[in-house]
Amino acid sequence: MTLEPDDVIMTGTPEGISFVRPGDVLRVEVEGVGALENPIVAENELEGGGS
16 A cells, blocks of 8 residues: 555444543554654643633
């Protein structure tokens, strides 16, 4: 498979996987491309305090 500019990779969550919680880190890595890590924070910890 070849990824082209503006392609989007979407994944689902298998049944039985728990919810993400503040303090968790979601990481996705594509060999030869790199890795992306997203820390999960509570909404009230965001800049501006959330809504």
